[in-house]
Amino acid sequence: MNGDRFRTISALALVLIVGAGPACRRPSAVAPRSITVKGSDTMVILGQTWAEAYMKKHPDVSISVQGGGSGTGIAAFITRRCDICQSSRKMSGKEVQQCKDRNIVSRATVLAMDGISIAVHRSNPVDSLTLNQLQDVYTGKLRNWKRLGGKDAQIVILSRESTSGTYLYLQELVLKKERYAATALLLPSTKAIQQEISSNPNAVGYGGVAYFKGKKNVKIIPISKGKGSPAVEPTDGNVISGRYPIARPLFLYTAGKPKGVIGDYIRFCLSPEGQKIVSQVGYVPIGKLR
Amino acid sequence: MNIGVEPRTFELKRRHARVHEWTAEWVIIGSGIATIVFVVLVLALLLRDGLPVFRYTSLPKFLFGRDWLPLSGVFGILPLILGSLLVTAGAVVIAVPLGVAVAVYIAEVAPPRVKEFLKPIVETLAAIPSVVIGFIGLLVLAPVVRQVFHLPTGLTAFTGSVMLALMALPTITSIAEDAITAVPRDYRAASLALGATRWQTIRMAVVPAARSGIFAGAMLGIGRVIGETMAVLMVTGNAAVVPTTIFEPVRTMTATIAAEMGETVQYSPHYFALFAIGLVLFVITFAINLLADLALRRSTVSR
Numbered sequence: 001m002n003g004d005r006f007r008t009i010s011a012l013a014l015v016l017i018v019g020a021g022p023a024c025r026r027p028s029a030v031a032p033r034s035i036t037v038k039g040s041d042t043m044v045i046l047g048q049t050w051a052e053a054y055m056k057k058h059p060d061v062s063i064s065v066q067g068g069g070s071g072t073g074i075a076a077f078i079t080r081r082c083d084i085c086q087s088s089r090k091m092s093g094k095e096v097q098q099c100k101d102r103n104i105v106s107r108a109t110v111l112a113m114d115g116i117s118i119a120v121h122r123s124n125p126v127d128s129l130t131l132n133q134l135q136d137v138y139t140g141k142l143r144n145w146k147r148l149g150g151k152d153a154q155i156v157i158l159s160r161e162s163t164s165g166t167y168l169y170l171q172e173l174v175l176k177k178e179r180y181a182a183t184a185l186l187l188p189s190t191k192a193i194q195q196e197i198s199s200n201p202n203a204v205g206y207g208g209v210a211y212f213k214g215k216k217n218v219k220i221i222p223i224s225k226g227k228g229s230p231a232v233e234p235t236d237g238n239v240i241s242g243r244y245p246i247a248r249p250l251f252l253y254t255a256g257k258p259k260g261v262i263g264d265y266i267r268f269c270l271s272p273e274g275q276k277i278v279s280q281v282g283y284v285p286i287g288k289l290r
Numbered sequence: 291m292n293i294g295v296e297p298r299t300f301e302l303k304r305r306h307a308r309v310h311e312w313t314a315e316w317v318i319i320g321s322g323i324a325t326i327v328f329v330v331l332v333l334a335l336l337l338r339d340g341l342p343v344f345r346y347t348s349l350p351k352f353l354f355g356r357d358w359l360p361l362s363g364v365f366g367i368l369p370l371i372l373g374s375l376l377v378t379a380g381a382v383v384i385a386v387p388l389g390v391a392v393a394v395y396i397a398e399v400a401p402p403r404v405k406e407f408l409k410p411i412v413e414t415l416a417a418i419p420s421v422v423i424g425f426i427g428l429l430v431l432a433p434v435v436r437q438v439f440h441l442p443t444g445l446t447a448f449t450g451s452v453m454l455a456l457m458a459l460p461t462i463t464s465i466a467e468d469a470i471t472a473v474p475r476d477y478r479a480a481s482l483a484l485g486a487t488r489w490q491t492i493r494m495a496v497v498p499a500a501r502s503g504i505f506a507g508a509m510l511g512i513g514r515v516i517g518e519t520m521a522v523l524m525v526t527g528n529a530a531v532v533p534t535t536i537f538e539p540v541r542t543m544t545a546t547i548a549a550e551m552g553e554t555v556q557y558s559p560h561y562f563a564l565f566a567i568g569l570v571l572f573v574i575t576f577a578i579n580l581l582a583d584l585a586l587r588r589s590t591v592s593r
Contacts, residue, residue, distance in 0.1 A: 072552035185527035199433040
């Protein structure tokens with residue numbers, strides 16, 4: 001009796017060990033019925049809404065969407081840990097090269113436009129900033145709200161971690177490649193930035209419009225290109241026309257030309273239905289560009 | 291004939307028992323060895339991927355540099371070490387007295403019914419995921435800290451300390467409580483017989499007798515706190531500046547690794563630097579565990 005049981009258990013264990021090998025391997029050659037999407041935190045809500053709408057129409061497909069930052073997503077894309085990478089910036093030369101080294105033909109599709117909004121607490125009297133002032137704030141040259149027409153209080157600079165595409169984009173476009181102030185608080189998500197702004201009258205932060213529009217105690221500050229030019233809000237019209245100075249395209253990266261389920265998913269994102277989701281979530285649909 | 295059959299079945303049973311015995315013994319030995327192998331492998335990996343950073347910087351520059359600018363290739367982790375130590379010290383100052391007090395109450399003062407009720411509650415505190423602790427810190431504690439202390443922001447080392455103290459409390463309490471319960475009854479009896487009050491007995495006889503165990507609990511609590519990542523990442527603000535007070539934002543070693551590992555290119559200087567931080571952290575926690583172990587051993591020897 002005991003010996004039988006022992007033999008059965010050993011046989012079972014053997015089957016498990018042998019069987020687990022092939023089962024763990026991912027059938028990458030066959031068209032996947034599950035898609036992994038990873039990347040920009042700015043786009044994570046957008047991606048999740050798209051995925052939910054798509055899965056409702058195609059119940060046999062499962063799509064998982066994760067954030068982490070554009071850099072994180074691109075790193076995952078290069079090591080084939082995701083099928084689609086959502087990115088709020090173009091790949092750098094180095095990243096494109098890494099794709100080539102691993103025989104991945106990276107292909108970018110623009111799906112939407114995003115105005116990066118600058119937000120403060122609602123009680124903050126400052127009601128416009130120039131790009132130069134913003135640069136001085138984020139590099140730490142300007143430390144007090146008084147010099148911007150606000151209260152006599154230290155500016156609390158909020159930023160994303162350096163994994164964020166928005167972090168790099170702002171550094172290039174607004175900070176003119178200078179360093180962020182060492183005193184800047186690096187928060188792990190845009191949600192955390194919004195949270196801190198809504199409870200801190202001295203804070204300033206940045207992020208996708210969707211995170212700040214209509215949020216309690218949060219005010220989006222109009223930005224002007226320089227002294228004399230008008231301060232503009234990040235509305236759809238201003239982002240598309242280029243009047244709003246801090247705007248960028250949002251990309252989906254795929255390996256090669258998107259085929260099969262992945263291609264169908266991207267077609268869905270570009271369809272009128274998918275683009276309607278873009279404006280619902282708070283970004284600017286590219287339909288308006290055409 | 292009967293006699294011929296019985297020894298055979300007996301022999302068979304014995305052989306089975308021996309097989310079982312042998313299997314059980316080796317499974318247990320194997321598990322023990324696996325643990326050791328695992329620790330050694332982790333250390334080996336940290337050394338392999340951490341030490342190459344010293345091709346780009348020197349040890350003193352790495353440990354005592356005041357600037358952490360990984361994207362510009364400047365790797366000074368002094369602000370990160372001080373950040374971790376400051377948050378940990380703050381948490382210890384809060385958690386150790388509180389944890390020991392709770393332990394004394396549970397072990398010595400509380401009536402049995404309260405004790406049965408309180409112990410599981412303290413242990414449940416250990417089961418709360420650190421993300422949840424961090425979220426509570428961000429939403430509830432940070433605004434309060436900012437207003438009470440009139441600070442520019444509530445995301446400070448202090449906020450992190452309070453949240454981490456909550457997480458270290460169960461460890462400290464349960465180990466200290468075990469140590470206090472293990473103090474022989476004679477100590478209490480002798481002290482009370484000498485005319486000491488209950489408080490005097492606790493303060494001058496019971497707690498000193500259990501001090502090695504209490505110390506070990508505190509050390510393990512510290513080990514938990516210094517390695518904690520998520521809650522700290524969420525509530526300390528993560529500004530890599532050398533802190534001067536506990537009411538400033540700090541960036542800890544763990545938060546730095548967690549926040550930056552995702553974007554680094556494998557085998558880049560930044561990647562090596564993050565592993566080297568891991569190595570520093572490993573050395574610190576190893577030292578703490580060693581101290582705790584020595585303290586525990588001393589307590590069992592002295593008894």
